[in-house]
Every structure is written in structure tokens, then in C-alpha cells.
Amino acid sequence: MATAPDPDEVLCSTRGKENFQRISRLLISGGTALLREIFDLYCPPSNLPATLNNPATEKQLKAAKLTKPQWDCLYPSPGVYGKSTDFDITLLFRLLRTICKLIPPATGWDALPTSTDHSLAADLARIKCYRNSVYGHVHQQMEITDDFKFLSLWREIKEALVRIAGHVNPAKRREWQEAIDKFLRDPLTAEHERNVNELLEWYRNDTDVKKSIEELAATTNERFDEMKTALKGIYELMLEEKTQETNALYKCSEVQELTNMPSQSATG
Numbered sequence: 001m002a003t004a005p006d007p008d009e010v011l012c013s014t015r016g017k018e019n020f021q022r023i024s025r026l027l028i029s030g031g032t033a034l035l036r037e038i039f040d041l042y043c044p045p046s047n048l049p050a051t052l053n054n055p056a057t058e059k060q061l062k063a064a065k066l067t068k069p070q071w072d073c074l075y076p077s078p079g080v081y082g083k084s085t086d087f088d089i090t091l092l093f094r095l096l097r098t099i100c101k102l103i104p105p106a107t108g109w110d111a112l113p114t115s116t117d118h119s120l121a122a123d124l125a126r127i128k129c130y131r132n133s134v135y136g137h138v139h140q141q142m143e144i145t146d147d148f149k150f151l152s153l154w155r156e157i158k159e160a161l162v163r164i165a166g167h168v169n170p171a172k173r174r175e176w177q178e179a180i181d182k183f184l185r186d187p188l189t190a191e192h193e194r195n196v197n198e199l200l201e202w203y204r205n206d207t208d209v210k211k212s213i214e215e216l217a218a219t220t221n222e223r224f225d226e227m228k229t230a231l232k233g234i235y236e237l238m239l240e241e242k243t244q245e246t247n248a249l250y251k252c253s254e255v256q257e258l259t260n261m262p263s264q265s266a267t268g
Contacts, residue, residue: 016143019150021188023134026157028089030180031127034164035092036084038120041168042100049081057099064098066091090201096124120167123160130157154184 043051051057052074061074070091074082087095096102097109105113105122112129113122133153134144144150158180166173 014143014145015147016145018188019144019147020134020142022184023144023150023153023157025188026154026161026180026183027127027131027134030157030161030176030183032089032092034161034168034176035089035096035124036087037168037172038164039084039087039092039096039100042096042102043084045084048084051099052081060098064094066094070094093124093128118163120164123164126160127157127164130160 102121107113109125162177165176
């Protein structure tokens with residue numbers, strides 16, 4: 001019989017749990033602030049209401065399969081529009097991909113870009129891939145016990161975030177370089193548990209949207225196949241009717257030729 005886990009052991013803070021919380025803090029606190037600054041560059045706060053009021057924007061957002069809370073954040077009430085300061089990292093990432101017209105990296109939004117691609121879109125895709133790597137530790141009691149792996153992941157996330165900051169301006173790049181180094185040394189607080197929860201929500205939301213899109217694609221393909229089958233049947237029916245009509249006309253032509261032929265007595 002398996003021994004029940006000791007509650008004190010489960011709940012106590014460990015180096016692995018601190019590593020997990022620090023990475024979550026870097027991704028969520030750092031990522032959200034930087035993605036918001038980038039979004040404000042592409043869509044300045046003064047222009048955001050007009051952008052959201054544009055029918056083309058609404059069409060893009062509907063195609064992006066936003067959740068109801070996300071939609072309510074953008075459109076709180078008729079004639080009222082959201083502010084980027086209220087957008088979480090999940091919504092900011094979705095908006096950057098849709099209404100900001102960013103060209104996706106060569107490997108797409110859902111795969112780790114090549115090491116030589118340091119474009120803004122590539123670093124945004126990296127942040128999402130690193131999030132998936134961190135999420136993989138959820139089933140390991142939310143711990144990253146390997147310090148080497150933790151520092152390697154920290155360095156990769158830091159480099160991507162610093163490059164993203166550089167798209168704002170060089171001073172911002174230096175500011176974030178120093179801030180991230182300070183992140184690594186600062187003591188953890190109870191507030192950082194919120195970063196963990198937000199990271200989990202971000203991952204699950206993306207997974208739900210991806211599943212919804214896949215289901216929609218499957219349904220569309222199924223209906224397309226049904227339409228092709230129906231059209232094929234109609235075509236075959238029309239072809240059969242055309243063949244019957246042609247045969248009927250041919251027989252009528254034969255009868256007419258027979259009636260127009262002179263009789264043997266007349267020719268004799």
C-alpha cells in the first residue's frame with residue numbers, strides 16, 4: 001500500500017518550486033508588460049477605440065475565437081472600448097497576431113523559430129514555446145528541480161524579452177536587461193502565485209482555441225465532402241437526363257427520315 005504524502009512536505013517551499021515561480025514571474029510579469037508596450041506601439045491608446053470600432057477589426061477578432069471574457073474586455077458595453085492596461089498576456093498575444101498584422105515567422109506561430117531568426121514575431125513565438133516548456137512541469141508538482149535547466153530556460157526567455165524591449169527603443173532594452181537580472185535575485189512573495197495561475201490559464205486558453213479551430217476545420221471538410229458528393233450526384237443525374245434526351249432526339253430524327261423517304265412504288 002502506497003504511503004500517503006506528508007502535507008508539510010507537499011506544501012513547503014523548495015528550490016524547485018521557487019525556480020518554477022521565478023520562471024512564471026518572468027513570463028507573466030515581464031511578458032505582459034513588454035507585450036503591452038509593443039501593442040501600444042502598433043496600436044496607440046488614442047487610436048484603439050477607432051481600431052476596435054472598425055468592422056474589419058471585429059471580423060478578424062471573431063475569426064480569432066476570443067473567449068467571452070476577452071471579448072468583454074475589448075467591448076465592455078455598446079460604444080465603450082477596452083484599454084490595453086486591462087489586457088492580460090493571453091489577449092495581448094492574440095491581438096498582436098491578429099489586428100497588428102505581424103508577419104508570422106517562417107516556422108509559424110506554434111513552433112520554436114530557428115536560432116538565427118531574431119525578428120519580433122519570432123521572439124513572440126519563442127515566448128509562447130517557452131511557456132509550453134514551463135507548463136510541462138505542472139505535472140511535476142510545479143517544480144523545476146534541475147538548476148542547469150532552470151538557468152538555461154531563464155537565459156533563453158531573458159534574451160527573447162530583451163530583444164522585444166529593443167523594438168521599443170535602445171534605452172528600454174537596457175532597462176529590461178537590468179530589471180530581469182534583478183528579477184532573478186529578488187525574494188518571492190505570495191503575489192507570484194498569481195503569475196503561476198495566469199500562466200496556466202494562458203496555456204489552457206490557447207489549447208481550447210486550437211481545439212475549437214481544429215473541430216471547425218474538420219466540420220468544414222466534412223461538409224465540403226458532402227457537398228462534393230451531392231454535386232457529383234446532380235451532375236450524374238443531369239448527364240443521364242441529357243443522354244436520354246439525346247437518344248430521344250436521335251430516334252425522332254430517324255422517324256423523320258423514314259417518313260420523308262419516297263415509297264418504292266413512287267420510285268418505280
